[in-house]
Amino acid sequence: MPLVSISDVIDVAGEFKRPLVEGERFLEANLLVTVGRLSSSDCNIVNVWALCLKTSALTQHPHTLTVKLNLKTIYSRVMNISCDCKAGTSEKCTQETQSKHSVGLLMYLNRMNSPDELEDLSCTDLTQQWGKLKKAVLTEYEAVQITKYCHFVTPQSIYAKGIPKVSEDLADQFASLILAEAPKSEIFLHRSNARERASQVNCEPVEDVEGILRENAKRITEKLLLKPRCESVKKLADLANQELEKLSPELQQFYKENIEVTPEKTVHLATSTVTQSEDGVWDAARSCRITGAKVYNAFTYTRNKNPDWDKRIKEMCNSSFDGNDATAFGLLYEPIARDCYAETKKVSVIENGIFILPDLPWLGFSADGIVVDDNCSPVKLLEIKCPPSGEKLSAAELHTSCGYFEKSKSRNLKRKHRYNGQVNLGMFLLGLEKCDFIVYSKSENKFVVDEVKLDEEFTFEMTASLVDIYFNKILPYLFCRAETDNVFDGDM
Known part of the structure; x- marks a missing residue:
C-alpha cells in the first residue's frame, strides 16, 4: 500500500x-x-x-x-x-x-x-x-535566451518600412484623446493655461493649482448659498417635502442620511469636485440626483405614453458612459474656451464643482464657470460647448450649424432643447438670473454667445413634473440598490 x-x-x-x-x-x-x-x-x-x-x-x-x-x-x-x-x-x-x-x-x-x-x-x-x-x-534550470530556441523568429522593426505619415487633423485627435486622459500632466496644464487661471486672485504664479481652484470654489459656493432664491424654489421644496412625508420611515431615513445636505456639505462637495480629480466623489454625488445633464430628457420622458421607468431609472443612476471623441475634445478645449471668454469679455470666471442646494438636495448642477464681479460675487452662469466641428468651422458657422439655436433672426438657444433645460436648472439652483451660453471654435479661437435669462415658469414646470418620479421611483430604486450592495456612496 x-x-x-x-x-x-x-x-x-x-x-x-x-x-x-x-x-x-x-x-x-x-x-x-x-x-x-x-x-x-x-x-x-x-x-x-x-x-x-x-x-x-x-x-x-x-x-x-x-x-x-x-x-x-x-x-x-x-x-x-x-x-x-x-x-x-x-x-x-x-x-x-x-x-x-x-x-x-x-x-x-x-x-x-x-x-x-x-x-x-x-x-x-x-x-x-x-x-x-x-x-x-x-x-x-539554467536560463537560456529565447533567441536560442529553434522556433524563434527574429522580429523585424516596426519602422523597417518607415513611419506612416499622419495628417494634422488626425494628430490633433490623438493629442486630444491622450491629454483628456491625463488632466494633471504638465502638458495639459500648459496647453489649458490652468496655472494662469488658478492664479487670477494672486499676483505671483502658483504651483498648487488644485489648492487655488478649491479655495476659489469654496468662496463662490459660500456666496451662492447666501443668494436669495426665486419663489418657485420654495414651492418646489414644499412639493418635494409633501411627497417625502408620504414615504415609509425607512425611505425617509435613507433620504435624510444619503441625499439631504447641510450648507457645509454643499461647500465640501463643490470644492472636492471642482477639478474632478476625485472622480468617485463626483460620480457618487451625481448618480443619486437629477442633474443638469439629465433633467430635460427626464422631463420629456414623463410625456411618454408607454414609459419604461425601471429601465430609464437604471440608465440614469448607473450610467456606464465613459466618454467618446466629442467629450474628450470638449474636456481638452473647455478651459481654453473659458479663458477666451474671460479675456474677450474682460471678466473673471471662477470654476466650481457640483452644487447641491440644501432646500432641493435631490437636484444637482455642475457649472462650467461662474462669472463674478469685482467683489468676487456671482453675477452670471457660464455654460461652454466645444463641438469637434469647431476644429474646422468658424464661430459664426457653428452658430448656424450646431443645432442648438433657433433658425430665426435672433438665433437664441432653442427653448425645446436639453441645453436650455440644463442651464435653466443651473440658474434656478444657483440663484442666478442670467447665463452666457457660448459655443467655441478652436479653428479661430473665438466663440458665439447667447445670453439666456432664467425662465422661472418653465423650470418649475420641468422640475415639478419630476418630484413624483424621484420620490416614488428613483429613491426606492436607490434604497433597494443600497440594500442589495450593502453600501451607498452618494454621501462620500
Whole structure:
C-alpha cells in the first residue's frame, strides 16, 4: 500500500481545489530536489525531510519541508506537516493556506510503498544537502535566451518600412484623446493655461493649482448659498417635502442620511469636485440626483405614453458612459474656451464643482464657470460647448450649424432643447438670473454667445413634473440598490 494515501493528501488540502492543482503542477515540474527520512526511536514513526526549489528564486536556498507519519494506521497517517514558505508555516493540515509544496510532497510519498524507499539522512546531511545538489540543480534550470530556441523568429522593426505619415487633423485627435486622459500632466496644464487661471486672485504664479481652484470654489459656493432664491424654489421644496412625508420611515431615513445636505456639505462637495480629480466623489454625488445633464430628457420622458421607468431609472443612476471623441475634445478645449471668454469679455470666471442646494438636495448642477464681479460675487452662469466641428468651422458657422439655436433672426438657444433645460436648472439652483451660453471654435479661437435669462415658469414646470418620479421611483430604486450592495456612496 502507498506510504501516504490519497485521502491523506485530500485531508491536508482541505476543502479547496487550488492546493491540489498547484501541488500536482509543483510535483510535475520536478521542483523537489531531495526527499529523505530522519532517524526515529519509534519504528512506526517516519520523519520525512525534503527540499524544494523556490520558483521565484531558483538560485537561492530552497524551502524546507517536514512531514511526520504514523505507520500504525492505514489512513490519516499525517500527524503534522510544515513548510517554511509563507503559506505553509502553520502546523494545521486542513486549512486554505496549506502550501502547494506540502501537498506536492504528499503526492510524491503517495507513489512510494515503503519508507525504505526514502534516503536515510543524518543531521550532518541536512546542513550539506543543498551544497551537494546545488550545482546539478542549477545547471538543469539554467536560463537560456529565447533567441536560442529553434522556433524563434527574429522580429523585424516596426519602422523597417518607415513611419506612416499622419495628417494634422488626425494628430490633433490623438493629442486630444491622450491629454483628456491625463488632466494633471504638465502638458495639459500648459496647453489649458490652468496655472494662469488658478492664479487670477494672486499676483505671483502658483504651483498648487488644485489648492487655488478649491479655495476659489469654496468662496463662490459660500456666496451662492447666501443668494436669495426665486419663489418657485420654495414651492418646489414644499412639493418635494409633501411627497417625502408620504414615504415609509425607512425611505425617509435613507433620504435624510444619503441625499439631504447641510450648507457645509454643499461647500465640501463643490470644492472636492471642482477639478474632478476625485472622480468617485463626483460620480457618487451625481448618480443619486437629477442633474443638469439629465433633467430635460427626464422631463420629456414623463410625456411618454408607454414609459419604461425601471429601465430609464437604471440608465440614469448607473450610467456606464465613459466618454467618446466629442467629450474628450470638449474636456481638452473647455478651459481654453473659458479663458477666451474671460479675456474677450474682460471678466473673471471662477470654476466650481457640483452644487447641491440644501432646500432641493435631490437636484444637482455642475457649472462650467461662474462669472463674478469685482467683489468676487456671482453675477452670471457660464455654460461652454466645444463641438469637434469647431476644429474646422468658424464661430459664426457653428452658430448656424450646431443645432442648438433657433433658425430665426435672433438665433437664441432653442427653448425645446436639453441645453436650455440644463442651464435653466443651473440658474434656478444657483440663484442666478442670467447665463452666457457660448459655443467655441478652436479653428479661430473665438466663440458665439447667447445670453439666456432664467425662465422661472418653465423650470418649475420641468422640475415639478419630476418630484413624483424621484420620490416614488428613483429613491426606492436607490434604497433597494443600497440594500442589495450593502453600501451607498452618494454621501462620500
